[in-house]
Amino acid sequence: MSAALQPAAGTEILEVKSLSMRFGGLLAVDGVDFQVQRGSITALIGPNGAGKTTVFNCITGFYRPTAGQIRLRRADGSVAALQTLKDHRIARAGVARTFQNIRLFAGMTVLENLLIAQHIKLQKATGFGIGAMLGLSGYRAAEAEAIDRAAEWLRAIGLLDRADDIAGGLPYGAQRRLEIARAMCTMPALLCLDEPAAGLNPRESDDLAKLLVSIRDGTATASPPTSVLLIEHDMGIVMRISDHVVVLDHGRKIAEGPPDQVRNDRHVIAAYLGEDEEG
């Protein structure tokens, strides 16, 4: 049965409610609540081990939460209860993600990486393979559309002239942008990015910040505006591009609000100072 349950009410695209995740004796996420507003960039921050990636893994179906609800409210008003779905169904429901460590198909070309991301749509359009084998027009149209979309995203990330290069040979910052383009080729409602600025130099970070804002605003390509949830340690980027910041520490939410408010929150300052003392 579909996870579409009830019509939309608010403007949030994602609602995380009383989320908990236990690993044996460790409560890595402890009753966390937050929302991602449609058309916003929301950052999930906190010291090392705060539970950020675990929250992401629950949202994207890599972990089944111990308790709590994760609701994706789609544009058509239906609600998907993500905590009940497997990862591939969450992807189909409209949630795309990237990982802390780059996970491209390094031996394939830049373009192939973007086409593979669209294989589910191609399969559907072709009656799961038969149409492709027979060379039916539905397949050719879907394939042309996939290539057009890939080209649009390659233009948006400045890699159109490298479409036929091997992805693994790209500079690190370009690989990061390609991963984001790959996620965007699935036309998600919500884009989840786990430390997209990790390892980038200042110029690459700047390009990334602009790309994320253009994804949020729908100006990167002809695609509509897309809500973004990101985990990020680079506070320069977080403070510059986020509309809303959620702060975790030891598995609990300790603050949330606009960047300026969170930056001056005494609980947040104490959590980060504590990390410095330990480190």
Ligand SMILES: Nc1ncnc2c1ncn2[C@@H]1O[C@H](COP(=O)(O)OP(=O)(O)OP(=O)(O)O)[C@@H](O)[C@H]1O
């Ligand atoms: N699969 C797992 N099994 C056991 N413990 C885990 C697992 N995944 C995470 N943890 C633990 O849960 C806690 C939260 O980890 P998590 O990776 O979510 O934190 P984080 O905020 O993303 O940290 P970082 O910023 O360092 O990536 C840590 O104590 C971690 O060791």
